[in-house]
Amino acid sequence: MTDKKIFIINGSPRKNWNTDKMCQSFADGAKSKGVSVETIYLYDLNFKGCRSCFACKLKGGKNFSRCAYPDDLTPILDKISKCDGLILASPIYFGNVTAEMRAFVERLLFPFFQYDKNFSSTAPKRMETAIIYTMNISEQFLKENPLGQRTKNAMESIETFVELVLKKPQIIYAFDTYQFNDYEKYASSAFDPVHKAKQRDEQFPKYLQKAYDEGVNMAKRILCRGIMQDSL
Secondary structure, three states, X not given: OOXXXXXXXXXXXXXXXXXXXXXXXXXXXXXXOOOEEEEEEHHHOXXXXXXXXXXXXXXXXXXXXXXXXXXXXXXXXXXXXXOOEEEEEEEEEOOEEOHHHHHHHHHHHHHHEOOOOOOOEOOOOOOEEEEEEEOOOOHHHHHHOHHXXXXXXXXXXXXXXXXXXXXXXXXXXXXXXXXXXXXHHOOOOOOOHHHHHHHHHHHHHHHHHHHHHHHHHHHHHHHHXXXXXXXX
């Protein structure tokens, strides 16, 4: 095992469901190359989004470029800012990432996002990044339906700020996911349970493999960069 580390931020409340399984698969891929992985479950933490106190923007302040609000997220933010890779993983709820993920993104990225003419970044590292999205809608719906396009716009907003502050993220999708153990128990006539089960059994394993492969690839990039830095 190397001293390189990846943090996976799981923004889903449902453990061992779609998003969590994608995270586990990504972690397995990275670990296969000897990189350490730690998964953080946002729904296990007591925290809120940005308080707009602007302590992170105060000239000469002790918390410049650092979120000053003390809660469960504070020590985690300090660790993440120095890691080698960061994965944001979230289901799509009502056309966007979960509220917990959005709050996390505010707390992590805004302190590093500077109000200068270039909107420059003061993040300690330009680390490897990726975003995992799981969603009930199909890829076609995301691309062609007006609601899907609005969802895509919301996702791209987060991707833009990740790129500005840290690095352009790799995007990993899992479409048309299985939501319920028994579709007959829920008011969900828009969806065909037989089709959903087929997607779960045939397509979702392919998404898991994609997550695994991206974990391998990120670990390789991190290790390669470490070798190059050591040779300088």
